Structure formats: C-alpha cells, structure tokens
Amino acid sequence: MSVANDETATPGQRFTLASDDLPAHLDDRARLAVWQDRFAKYSCKLDISPVADRPFSIRCELARFQEIGAIRLQGTVDRFERPARYAAIDGSDDLILCLNQGGSVTTFTQSGRDATIRPGSMLLATNTMGGRLRSPANNPSSSLFIPRRRLGALVANVDDLLVRPVDAEFAPVRFLGRYLQLLFAPDDLGDEPALLAHIGTTMTDLIALAFGTGRDARELARMRGLRAARAHEILRRIAAGFSRPSFRPAEVAHAMGLSSRYVNELMQESGVSFAERVMELRLQKARALLTGPPQAVMRVGDIAYACGFNEVSYFNRCFRRRFGVSPTRISEG
Known part of the structure; x- marks a missing residue:
C-alpha cells in the first residue's frame, strides 16, 4: 500500500477521499470511476460494486504511520474486490489486516478460502494475491497494511495465519479496534517521527499479540x-x-x-x-x-x-x- 505525498495530505499523512467531494455534475457511474482512480493513486487498485438501489456514496480515510498504512471505509458498497491481475501489477509483500468495525457480518475470500469476519473481529491476508470482501452497505471497516518482515519478526509462520479470523473476544483485537478509532480522530497527530514510529510499533505489537500462538510473539512484543x-x-x-x-x-x-x-x-x-x-x-x-x-x-x-x-x-x-x-x-x- 502506498499513501502518496499530495497537497491534500494533512500533517502525519492523513487525508480523506469522499464521493461527496467529487464534482456535482457527475452521475453515479462517473463518480465511481473517478473515485476508484483516485483510490488507486493513493493505495491500490480495487473494483467496487455499489448497492444497486441506493445512490453511490463512500468515504475513505487514509493515513500512514511510517511503514504502516491505515484505511477506514464506509459507504453504499457491498463488494470490494482486488483481482489477482491487479496484485500482479501493483502488489507488494505487505500483509493486510481487515477489521470489521460495524455491526454486521462480513466475508472475505482469498486463494480459494472463505472466511466470516464477525463484528469487532479481524483477519489477516496478503497483498500479493487477489481477494474479495463482501460487506453490507454502510458497515464500517478498517484495514492496516504492514510490511511482512515487521510482523514476521514477531510471529512465526505468518502464512499459516492467513484468512483465519480472530474474534473480538480476544483483548488485543478489541484494543486494536479502539486504538484505530483514536488514530482517526480529528486531533492533529503532527509529523513527529518519534511519535509515528511509536504508533507503528504499537500496532505491530497488538497484531502480534492477537495472532501469535505462543510465548514468542507475546514476549517479543513486550520487550x-x-x-x-x-x-x-x-x-x-x-x-x-x-x-x-x-x-x-x-x-x-x-x-x-x-x-x-x-x-x-x-x-x-x-x-x-x-x-x-x-x-x-x-x-x-x-x-x-x-x-x-x-x-x-x-x-x-x-x-x-x-x-x-x-x-x-x-x-x-x-x-x-x-x-x-x-x-x-x-x-x-
């Protein structure tokens, strides 16, 4: 995932891509095309399917905390899909953490594996392959893009954890959800390297605690x-x-x-x-x-x-x- 430097970016590289900010004369089809192009510029290429009987509306907040990218999405969309051909063109070795922050169940598919993400739960995927997220309209979700080497240093056999949901009953999952909400609050985090590095480390540690299956992840995250x-x-x-x-x-x-x-x-x-x-x-x-x-x-x-x-x-x-x-x-x- 790449969050590009742009005149729209706020200190700390946080900014918003919203359909409401597009030219008013565009119809829904044109608004969708323009929004997808802009999202591809700042993150990665996606195909999205709006809900058929409602006007197209979407709000996406993006942020970067040094190596880690964060996205929060909500809108009248029921499918986000990233075909394998897109991953082959612009994919990185980033891992993607999908967090369901709404009240409805979402589903995720990658490499022929299907998973259900309950409200408050999360799932780990890879940006090197295609994938599909299905979600009811206006069900908010967040994603983190983290370099594989960062999480791989804390959690053994990362590939074995892909497309395996971790439920909200687990404390690190709940805390990570609240932490992300804090990071997307309107307060200005500024562009202080030490602070951004601390945020990135904290998020990495929380993911390691959630997915780590043994003392390895827990102890290294606490060091x-x-x-x-x-x-x-x-x-x-x-x-x-x-x-x-x-x-x-x-x-x-x-x-x-x-x-x-x-x-x-x-x-x-x-x-x-x-x-x-x-x-x-x-x-x-x-x-x-x-x-x-x-x-x-x-x-x-x-x-x-x-x-x-x-x-x-x-x-x-x-x-x-x-x-x-x-x-x-x-x-x-």
Missing part, C-alpha cells in the same frame, strides 16, 4: 528499549543468513558488537532459541522449494544444501519430524 531493538536486529540477520551452513550466533554477535551469549539470551527471552529459529526457517524454505512448480523443483539433496543442511540424511530426519512426511513424498504431491 522494549535497547534489548527490543537488538532482538529485532538479530531476527533480521537470522532471516538474511539462515541458509548458509556456516551460519552461527557468533557471526551475528560479531557483526553487532555483542557476545554470543547475549545473542542467545535475547533469543531465549523471545521463547524460541537461535538454533530453533534457524532450523524453522531452513525447513520452511525447503518445503517451499519442494512444493514449487514442477519445472522448478530441485533434487532433494540440492534443496538440503541450498537451505543450509550439510547432510541429506539429517535434513530428511528434521523434515519428517517437522512436517510428518518425507521430503521425497511431499515433492511428489
């Missing part, structure tokens, strides 16, 4: 200050170097000017050790390579070495223990 910054940097370096067989905590420690013991302690505090994180990333990469297009699938031995394993037999044991099936079997479909 603050220098230790939190160092933990995030260690995670970034693990993500960049895990596929090298020689990759060790000492390498990260040396690059950051820390001791290996301190690096291991920070990872233990997050709930998953350095070695466990490296192993999980290697196995997830191997699974992705094994299930890729037939013409792109490599031999099991080559995949093992490409993912950081020195021995094929050890790779086979680890893979079977993690996924319950051998690499050869999963590659055969």
